[in-house]
Amino acid sequence: MNRKICKVEIERLRRFIPERDHFETRTQKLISLVDRLDEEALSSEVKIFKAFADINRLKIVKLLKEGELCVCELTVALDNSQSTVSHHLSILKNAGVIKERKEGKWSYFRLSDGAVIGLLNQAKLLMEE
Helix, strand or coil: CCCCCCHHHHHHHHCCCCCHHHHHHHHHHHHHHHHCCCHHHHHHHHHHHHHHCCHHHHHHHHHHCCCCEEHHHHHHHHCCCHHHHHHHHHHHHHCCCEEEEEECCEEEEEECCHHHHHHHHHHHHHHHC
C-alpha cells in the first residue's frame, strides 16, 4: 500500500516554501512522487541490495560473472566452509541474483541475467566518480 501525505505534513512543508505558487507546484509534485512509490517493489529491491551488502556474497557474484560454478568450487575459492557458502548462496538465490541447477548430488550456480552484471558495472562507475 502506498503512503499518502496528510494535510498536517503538507502544512509543515509550507514553512519551508512560503511563496504560494511555488508551494502548490512543489506540493503537487511531491504528492505525485509519493503516490508512485510501490512498496512491494521497494521491498524486493531492498532484498537485492541486502544480498550484495556482504563481501562473501559479492565475491560469489564476481566469481559467477565468469560462468557457472559448483558449491565445492566456491567453497575452495572463498576458503569458507560448505555450510557458510551454502548460506550465502541461499540469500543470493532468494533475492533472485543467482540461479541453481542440480545435476545428481551436485548443485551448480550462475548469475540470473545480464542485469546483475550491469549493476556491478554501475557500482564500479560510481566508485570511479
